[in-house]
Amino acid sequence: MNIVENFDLYAPRLINKKELLSAGHRACQGCGEVLGVRLMCKALGENTVIASATGCMEIVTSMFPTTAWEVPWIHVAFENAAAVASGVEAGLKGLRKKGKIDDRYIKVVGMAGDGGTMDIGMQALSGAMERGHDMLFVCFDNEAYMNTGIQRSSGTPMGASTTTAPAGKVSSGQKTWKKNMAEIIVAHGVPYVATACPSYPLDFIRKVEKAKSIKGPSYIHCFTVCPTGWRCGSHLAIAMGRLAVESGVFPLYEVENGKYKVSSEMPKKLKPVKDYFKAQGRFRHLGEAEIQKIQKKVENEYQKILDKAKYLKAWD
Amino acid sequence: MAKRIGMEVAVAVAEAVGQCDIDMAAVYPITPQSHIAEHLSDLVADGKINAEFVTVESEHSAMSAVIGASGTGARVYTATSSQGLMLMHELLPIASGMRLPIVMGIANRAVSGPLNILNDHSDIMPQRDSGWISLFAENGQEAIDLSIQAFKIAEHKDVQLPVCVNIDGFQLTHMVEPLEFPDQELVNKFLPTRVPYATLHPAKPVTMGAFSMSDYFTEIMKAKDEALKNSKKVILEVWDEWAKMFGRSYKPVETYKAEDADILMLTMGSMGETAEMAIDGLRAKGVKAGLIKLRLWRPFPFAEIKAVVKNAKKLIVTDRAVSFGGPGGPVFSEIKSALYAEIQRPAIYNYIIGLGGRDVTVPDFVHMFEKVIADKANKAVDTYEFWGVRE
Known part of the structure; x- marks a missing residue:
């Protein structure tokens, strides 16, 4: 899918032109994650409060006394973004019902990286989702602890070389399959769960807008390319995101009240994972047999999503 | 006229907190704090307190949630004990560093190794340098009074710091004592609605919990130390006002x-x-x-x-x-x-x-x-x- 250059001329209302994450932040050149955050803010609009976990997005946007945030934003610690967001939601609710603040609708959003969501932040997130707070949680997944220096997380894919699961003479990097976080949130009975990638900005924005409209918990797992950690060119963040989707490594879909829908961006025929791997230094050590093992797993996992979309019905 | 009744102290603490027009509470149960959590839930369930009660999945999330809620300008409360306080430890200096008023009741209990559920002060002592105002109750009446005073101290414009009220587990929390509750009208007068320094609201976007390196960190630490030291003046004023309004005097x-x-x-x-x-x-x-x-x-x-x-x-x-x-x-x-x-x-x-x-x-x-x-x-x-x- 290509977006016409003068998109704005034809469809000026589709994207909020106001920047709520301002320029001047300190993200690396070509960072896919900060692009994701920026697009998310555009979709959310001004009546938003964001609770962020510790991580790249926190340090690059909030170097005291400067800030890149044009929406109310709070950072407390690494593992508790979802708990802080649930407190913000409860606080606003408590104040609103007593008339201590105006009664505008404010969307509360929690955000964290893959480590802050899937590893250390999993308990707080599970609690917040289970309690049914009116909040969106977005995981910006760049598949390792990039802020601390590219250490493996449970979001790191099989075979990727990281600084704590390096490829070596007797190891081919990550030994485990990536944790399927979106499915874990679906299992919480959350009304809206989606996967997205800033390489598909309109799809991502539409999903954030949909999540915003849900009065209750929602979750978006946003796949964000980290050229620094993945060892690819900083001009390749968008291309790598596309290839991850086109190869089925990171399928785009949404689950609304248990009903799966594969996003229209998904190709009829998947590209080989090899095409996705070859520009990334983190996969460079993989041999043909290892690539084929991953290829098979990717196809199986994608088929599961297609089957769910075909057979599963909405909860109610 | 203030009523004088016999009540278990933990229940009484929840009653007193219920007199303070809290907007939000997040509590995770732990012995011997659990009667505070339970009675606070009862008060919310019966509509006696108009507040959001968040049944968090851990004490870490309890403290995280009250930090978030205090950031919105809400009056917030939590309570814990022992292992729960140890689990919160990471967040205590963050709460004070962010200068967020929070009131926490601590039903003091021994810290594990080996596990023990009974009273001592080994839970609060590791929190000593967290930048919280820390008060100790000697009896049930003090537990009530200090819990109410704590909101006024924490939210004072010259303080803006979290306050913990230490209440000996079992020895105090589970005692039935004759207690005098202040009249609600007087409490309302003593404790007006919180006026926050800044809030998480789109009307005026603010950044809370920013990242700071060596260029500002020392200055921020000194400011926090001074705020804590200067809080004594406000504590004394609040106790003076309390004595005048309720007839019970308090000294450091x-x-x-x-x-x-x-x-x-x-x-x-x-x-x-x-x-x-x-x-x-x-x-x-x-x-x-x-x-x-x-x-x-x-x-x-x-x-x-x-x-x-x-x-x-x-x-x-x-x-x-x-x-x-x-x-x-x-x-x-x-x-x-x-x-x-x-x-x-x-x-x-x-x-x-x-x-x-x-x-x-x-x-x-x-x-x-x-x-x-x-x-x-x-x-x-x-x-x-x-x-x-x-x-």
């Missing part, structure tokens, strides 16, 4: 028969009343014994401590926690440090008492006095003793 350091005492004992928390009985017995025998009860643990009341011990020859400091491999109990270290530069100071002795709920009786306190009186060397000791330990 309370004394009992201390004015002419040759030998003083210092306690913190619920053991003060037991120690008073020992002092009455000793006084009856002609021993000039007196008691100091430390109510304000942070900010530490240096001037008040110096003033009350000035004329005593000996001072027994009791501790309900151990500083392993350290110079004695944590209160003992603090008192020694407070008196180091004083020319006229008593000889100081340290007993570590009542660990993990071990009972300390009136005769125990009498024996401590007798032992110290028998020490003719009359100079400060560098050692400490685990009172009543079996060896």
Whole structure:
């Protein structure tokens, strides 16, 4: 899918032109994650409060006394973004019902990286989702602890070389399959769960807008390319995101009240994972047999999503 | 007219918090705090408190949630104990560093290793340097009063810091005591709606919890230290106002028969009343014994401590926690440090008492006095003793 250059001329209302994450932040050149955050803010609009976990997005946007945030934003610690967001939601609710603040609708959003969501932040997130707070949680997944220096997380894919699961003479990097976080949130009975990638900005924005409209918990797992950690060119963040989707490594879909829908961006025929791997230094050590093992797993996992979309019905 | 009724102290603390127009509470149950959590839930369920009650999945999330809610400008409360407080530990300096008013009740309980559910002060002591105002209740009435006062202190424009109210687990939380609840109208007058410094609201977007490197970090730490030290002035004002409105006065350091005492004992928390009985017995025998009860643990009341011990020859400091491999109990270290530069100071002795709920009786306190009186060397000791330990 290509977006016409003068998109704005034809469809000026589709994207909020106001920047709520301002320029001047300190993200690396070509960072896919900060692009994701920026697009998310555009979709959310001004009546938003964001609770962020510790991580790249926190340090690059909030170097005291400067800030890149044009929406109310709070950072407390690494593992508790979802708990802080649930407190913000409860606080606003408590104040609103007593008339201590105006009664505008404010969307509360929690955000964290893959480590802050899937590893250390999993308990707080599970609690917040289970309690049914009116909040969106977005995981910006760049598949390792990039802020601390590219250490493996449970979001790191099989075979990727990281600084704590390096490829070596007797190891081919990550030994485990990536944790399927979106499915874990679906299992919480959350009304809206989606996967997205800033390489598909309109799809991502539409999903954030949909999540915003849900009065209750929602979750978006946003796949964000980290050229620094993945060892690819900083001009390749968008291309790598596309290839991850086109190869089925990171399928785009949404689950609304248990009903799966594969996003229209998904190709009829998947590209080989090899095409996705070859520009990334983190996969460079993989041999043909290892690539084929991953290829098979990717196809199986994608088929599961297609089957769910075909057979599963909405909860109610 | 204020009503006087018999009630379990933990339940009473929840009732008192319910009088404070809280907007949000997040509590995770733990013995012996759980009756506070349960009764607060009852009050919300019966519509007696108009607040959001968040049943978090851990104490870590309880503290995270009240930090987030305090950021919105809400009046917030949480309560915990022991392991729960240890789990919150990471967030305590963040709450004070963000200058967010939060009130927390702590049903003090021993920290595990081995697991124990009974009372001592080993849970609060590791939190000492977290930048929280820390108050100790001696009885149920104080637990109620301090819980209400804590909101006013925390939210004061010159303070904006979290406050914890220490209430000895079981010894206080599970006692049924005759208690006087302040009239709601007077509480409303004493404690008006919170006026926050800044809030998480789209009307005026702010960034809270920014990242800071060496260029600003030291300045931020000094500002926090000064805010905590300066909070004493506000604490004294609040106690003064409380005394005028409700007739019960509070001081950072309370004394009992201390004015002419040759030998003083210092306690913190619920053991003060037991120690008073020992002092009455000793006084009856002609021993000039007196008691100091430390109510304000942070900010530490240096001037008040110096003033009350000035004329005593000996001072027994009791501790309900151990500083392993350290110079004695944590209160003992603090008192020694407070008196180091004083020319006229008593000889100081340290007993570590009542660990993990071990009972300390009136005769125990009498024996401590007798032992110290028998020490003719009359100079400060560098050692400490685990009172009543079996060896």
